Amino acid sequence: MDTVEVDGLRLAYRRTGHGRAVVFVHGGAEDGRVWAPQLDALSDEFTVIAWDEPGAGGSDDxxxxxxxxxxxxxxxxxxxxxxxxxxxxxxxxxxTTVILELYRRHPEVVRSIVLADGYAGWRGSLGAEEADARLAGVCAALAQPEERFDPTLPGLFAADPPARFVPLLEAMAADVRPSSILTALTAMARADLSHVLPTVGVPTLLIWGALDARSPLSVAYEFERRIPGASLAVIPDCGHVSNLQAPGPFNDLVRGFLQRHG
Known part of the structure; x- marks a missing residue:
C-alpha cells in the first residue's frame, strides 16, 4: 500500500497491474480492501488503483x-x-455518490464511469424520510459501547456473505473509525445529486444486484433513465455488495466495459 498527500491529508491506495489505469472507490464502512477480487482479476490487463478514502483504512482521519x-x-x-x-x-x-460529486466538480478527470448498487445520495435516491431514518440508525449504532459497534448493515448480501470473504469483511469492520463513518454517512444522508445524473457526458455502466435490499432496482432504473446513454446490467441472485457476492460476473462486466470505453 502506497500513500500520497492531497490537501494536507495522507491518502493510502493500492496499485497493481499494468496497462490503462482504472480507479476503484469503496462504499461506507469499508476501505480499498473490498476490491480485492477486482485487483486480482483485472490486473492482468489494467493498472488497478483502489483508494482508502479519508478516515478509512490507511488514510488520515x-x-x-x-x-x-x-x-x-x-x-x-x-x-x-x-x-x-x-x-x-x-x-x-x-x-457512487462520491463519484457523482467528483464528476460534478472535476469532470475533466473522469473518462468513464461504473456505478454499482449506488445512490445519488440517500436523499436523492431514497427520499428525505428514508435518508433521515438510515442516518438515525447509524447514530443509534454509534451510541452503543465501542465493543458492541458493528458497522455491518442488514441487506448487504442476498444470502450469507461468501465464506471466503468473511475474514476480509471482519478485518475491515475491525478497522472502522466510528467518527469517520458518521461523517461519511451524514454526507450520504444529506446528499441529493439527482440533478447531476442528466449531466453525465461520459460512457456509463450500471451494475446492480437483482436482490439488492439497500439500493433497490428502482434506483438502478432511475439512473438508467436519467443518465444519457447509460447501460444497466443486473446480476441475478445478488445483493448490495455485488463485487464480492458475484465477483466473476462483476469482473467480466467491468472488463468488457473498460475494453470498450477505458
Missing part, C-alpha cells in the same frame, strides 16, 4: 467540517497526483 465535496476533491487530487487523469472510475454504494 477526516478533519472537522469534512463534507461530500471534500471527499470528491481528495479523489480528484489523488487521480491527478498519480498521473492517470482522465481515468475510468468504478464505485460501489456510497462510492
Amino acid at each position: 477526516v478533519p472537522d467540517g469534512f463534507g461530500l465535496s471534500d471527499y470528491a476533491d481528495c479523489l480528484a487530487g489523488l487521480i491527478r497526483a498519480l498521473g492517470v487523469s482522465p481515468t475510468p472510475v468504478v464505485g460501489l454504494s456510497w462510492g
Whole structure:
C-alpha cells in the first residue's frame, strides 16, 4: 500500500497491474480492501488503483467540517497526483455518490464511469424520510459501547456473505473509525445529486444486484433513465455488495466495459 498527500491529508491506495489505469472507490464502512477480487482479476490487463478514502483504512482521519465535496476533491487530487487523469472510475454504494460529486466538480478527470448498487445520495435516491431514518440508525449504532459497534448493515448480501470473504469483511469492520463513518454517512444522508445524473457526458455502466435490499432496482432504473446513454446490467441472485457476492460476473462486466470505453 502506497500513500500520497492531497490537501494536507495522507491518502493510502493500492496499485497493481499494468496497462490503462482504472480507479476503484469503496462504499461506507469499508476501505480499498473490498476490491480485492477486482485487483486480482483485472490486473492482468489494467493498472488497478483502489483508494482508502479519508478516515478509512490507511488514510488520515477526516478533519472537522469534512463534507461530500471534500471527499470528491481528495479523489480528484489523488487521480491527478498519480498521473492517470482522465481515468475510468468504478464505485460501489456510497462510492457512487462520491463519484457523482467528483464528476460534478472535476469532470475533466473522469473518462468513464461504473456505478454499482449506488445512490445519488440517500436523499436523492431514497427520499428525505428514508435518508433521515438510515442516518438515525447509524447514530443509534454509534451510541452503543465501542465493543458492541458493528458497522455491518442488514441487506448487504442476498444470502450469507461468501465464506471466503468473511475474514476480509471482519478485518475491515475491525478497522472502522466510528467518527469517520458518521461523517461519511451524514454526507450520504444529506446528499441529493439527482440533478447531476442528466449531466453525465461520459460512457456509463450500471451494475446492480437483482436482490439488492439497500439500493433497490428502482434506483438502478432511475439512473438508467436519467443518465444519457447509460447501460444497466443486473446480476441475478445478488445483493448490495455485488463485487464480492458475484465477483466473476462483476469482473467480466467491468472488463468488457473498460475494453470498450477505458
